[in-house]
Amino acid sequence: MNETLLRSLTPSVIGVLVRRGADFAAAEDAVQDALLEAIRVWPAGPPRDPKGWLVTVAWNRFLDATRAEAARRRREDLVDAQPAPGPAATADDTLQLYFLCAHPSLTPASAVALTLRAVGGLTTRQIAQAYLVPEATMAQRISRAKKTVAGVRLDQPGDVATVLRVLYLVFNEGYSGDVDLAAEAIRLTRQLAAAYDHPEVAGLLALMLLHHARRAARTAPDGALIPLAEQDRTRWDTALIAEGVQILQTALSRDRLGEFQAQAAIAALHADAPTAAETDWIQIVEWYDELAALTDSPVVRLNRAVAVGEADGPHAGLAALAALDPSLPRYTAVSAYLRERTGDLTAAARLYAEAAYQATNAAERDHLLRQAARLNTDGHT
Amino acid sequence: MAKYLLLKHYRGAPAAVNDVPMDKWTPEEVSAHIKYMNDFAARLEETGEFVDGQALAPQGEWVRYDGEGRPPVTDGPFAETKDLIAGWMIIDVDSRDRAVELAGELSAAPGAGGKPIHEWLEVRPFLTETPTIVE
Numbered sequence: 001m002n003e004t005l006l007r008s009l010t011p012s013v014i015g016v017l018v019r020r021g022a023d024f025a026a027a028e029d030a031v032q033d034a035l036l037e038a039i040r041v042w043p044a045g046p047p048r049d050p051k052g053w054l055v056t057v058a059w060n061r062f063l064d065a066t067r068a069e070a071a072r073r074r075r076e077d078l079v080d081a082q083p084a085p086g087p088a089a090t091a092d093d094t095l096q097l098y099f100l101c102a103h104p105s106l107t108p109a110s111a112v113a114l115t116l117r118a119v120g121g122l123t124t125r126q127i128a129q130a131y132l133v134p135e136a137t138m139a140q141r142i143s144r145a146k147k148t149v150a151g152v153r154l155d156q157p158g159d160v161a162t163v164l165r166v167l168y169l170v171f172n173e174g175y176s177g178d179v180d181l182a183a184e185a186i187r188l189t190r191q192l193a194a195a196y197d198h199p200e201v202a203g204l205l206a207l208m209l210l211h212h213a214r215r216a217a218r219t220a221p222d223g224a225l226i227p228l229a230e231q232d233r234t235r236w237d238t239a240l241i242a243e244g245v246q247i248l249q250t251a252l253s254r255d256r257l258g259e260f261q262a263q264a265a266i267a268a269l270h271a272d273a274p275t276a277a278e279t280d281w282i283q284i285v286e287w288y289d290e291l292a293a294l295t296d297s298p299v300v301r302l303n304r305a306v307a308v309g310e311a312d313g314p315h316a317g318l319a320a321l322a323a324l325d326p327s328l329p330r331y332t333a334v335s336a337y338l339r340e341r342t343g344d345l346t347a348a349a350r351l352y353a354e355a356a357y358q359a360t361n362a363a364e365r366d367h368l369l370r371q372a373a374r375l376n377t378d379g380h381t
Numbered sequence: 382m383a384k385y386l387l388l389k390h391y392r393g394a395p396a397a398v399n400d401v402p403m404d405k406w407t408p409e410e411v412s413a414h415i416k417y418m419n420d421f422a423a424r425l426e427e428t429g430e431f432v433d434g435q436a437l438a439p440q441g442e443w444v445r446y447d448g449e450g451r452p453p454v455t456d457g458p459f460a461e462t463k464d465l466i467a468g469w470m471i472i473d474v475d476s477r478d479r480a481v482e483l484a485g486e487l488s489a490a491p492g493a494g495g496k497p498i499h500e501w502l503e504v505r506p507f508l509t510e511t512p513t514i515v516e
Contacts, residue, residue: 222416353404362436370411372404 005050006038007121008191013054014118015093022062024100025146028118030062035121094119095195099158102166103149110145111166117142119191120184130179160196164204164260167192171208182212193247202251203261209244210267213237225367229276241271262291281311298328306334314341332358333368340375349375384432384473385480387487388503391439393464398499399492406493414498417490425472425483436468480504 010031017027034057038050047053101115113131116122122130128138171185189205217231248264266287273279288304291297301324309317317338324331336351352372359365403411425431442457459465470487474480484502492498 222412223419224412224415349404356404357439360438366411366415369403370408373406373408373411376405377407 003039004187006035006042006054008187009051009054010035010121011094011097011119013051013058014097016055017058017062018093020059023150024118025150026062026065027058028146030058030065031121032117032123033061034058036123039123092195094191098163098192098195099160100149100152101145102163103152103158104162105148105152106145108166108169110141110148111162112169113138113141114145114149115166115188116170116184120188122179122184126179130173130181160198160201163192164200168204168260171211182208182215186212199251199254199256200258200260202247203258203264206244206248206251207260207264207267209240209247210264210271213240213244213271219363223363224370225363227367228270233274236271241268244268245271257290257294259291259294262287262294266291279310281307285311298325302328302330302334306337309338309341314338318342329358329360330355333364336368336371345375345378382473382475383477383480383509384471384507385477386503386505386507387470387472387480387484388505389467389469389487389500390503391465391467392461394501394503397492397501399494399496400498400500401493403492410491410493410495413491413495418487421487421490422470425470430472430474430479430483432471432473434468434470437466439465439467477506480506 013034014024014027014031017030018024022030031054034054037057038054042050097119098115101118102111106114113127116127116130117124124139124142125135127142128135131138167185167189170181170188173181186205186208189201189208193201193205213236214228214231216237217233217235218226220226244264245268248261248268251261252265266284269280269284269287284307285304288300288307291300292304302321305317305320305324308320318335321331321335321338326332332351333355336348336355339351340348349372352368352375356365356368356372359368403414406414422431422434441459442455443459444453444455447454472480472483474483481504484504488500488502489497490500
């Protein structure tokens with residue numbers, strides 16, 4: 001059974017049920033039941049029309065649930081009102097679900113969970129495993145999210161920026177458990193790009209592809225982080241890079257720049273360099289300037305200081321850093337790196353150790369510890 | 382089966398035998414230490430004794446209720462003298478002896494010079510559920 005195909009049908013099946021009169025929360029529950037049933041019975045006998053099968057099973061589940069709630073009159077009305085099965089407006093249904101699941105009334109964690117279930121077709125258990133919380137907790141989060149959006153009309157167009165933020169969050173979570181969230185985010189962004197022609201959707205897709213292309217090179221066999229400059233570039237996925245660059249170029253040619261296109265442009269410049277030394281840092285600084293103008297984010301300014309350090313030397317980088325708030329995440333790590341490049345190894349070692357102390361994830365902490373250790377033990381190892 | 386918490390401290394435990402701060406080790410020694418910890422957890426998963434393991438950041442603060450309608454009081458960052466937990470592993474084992482044996486292995490993780498750290502770990506039994514048969 002192709003689970004990806006199965007899951008890709010989720011939003012359009014929910015759309016069919018909603019058009020037949022089910023409310024979103026009940027439709028989503030019924031489709032989740034149908035998906036679990038499909039996972040159980042399809043391996044033994046896959047249906048000829050997978051979507052038709054899912055619609056039938058989900059609709060029956062929905063009617064059962066309605067019956068169980070003793071809403072008999074309402075059910076009969078619904079059955080009477082049931083339209084003849086016809087061609088479904090799949091792209092529209094899917095798009096509406098993206099907007100609903102990323103609705104601004106939802107917290108980011110709820111929007112992520114609801115998107116993965118109703119658009120991604122993942123089971124509650126899979127989502128719970130991916131985010132390392134108990135299944136009952138995730139079920140509750142999803143159920144509350146559905147109550148929050150219960151009054152939202154499915155026919156209202158939303159702001160695509162909220163959808164992109166949710167997909168970006170899913171991608172950035174990487175992967176844990178048996179669900180690869182990065183790959184899932186790419187699949188959902190591809191599906192969105194197919195349903196909604198927008199340069200920033202394309203920009204986000206390009207950004208994800210370009211980062212995903214480096215994944216194999218980013219960690220050592222023992223799990224240690226490998227920084228960009230030290231990665232084995234032959235392990236980058238050239239097919240993903242080519243696709244990302246092509247999508248980005250098409251988006252940029254429309255002359256409606258946004259933050260994801262600018263970030264993707266920076267990732268593309270890194271991908272384009274055969275060696276770290278050949279990186280076009282001057283252009284990267286220019287893209288950071290564009291990005292800073294678009295977002296005014298302190299994290300962007302911090303990354304810009306790193307790029308300035310590469311383009312114009314570590315002293316220029318430190319000057320750019322001096323204008324920023326030292327309490328920014330990774331400020332100390334950047335400062336350590338730039339100090340080391342100026343040759344001030346004592347200060348760099350101290351700053352690396354301090355940065356390790358402040359790190360917010362284990363892989364980064366271990367990486368920074370090794371940097372401090374390298375400088376502290378150089379010459380007597 | 383009984384669950385035990387193995388607690389590792391940043392501060393507050395008696396001094397380890399091989400007591401050198403991690404940033405004064407070589408990078409290879411840091412890597413060897415991390416590998417030892419990961420392998421240890423993986424081995425316990427295979428024996429069916431691993432429940433959970435988490436690492437904590439050294440930052441944090443004290444928080445307490447300050448009365449109706451008032452925001453909680455916070456006090457922090459922690460004083461230099463405070464006990465500071467670095468992380469934990471929860472194991473589900475047959476006996477206290479097995480818990481002690483595993484804690485001993487964990488304490489043998491290599492540190493400076495590739496030699497075991499001999500660090501002190503806290504081993505704490507969980508309070509159990511009420512058994513069905515009590516008479």
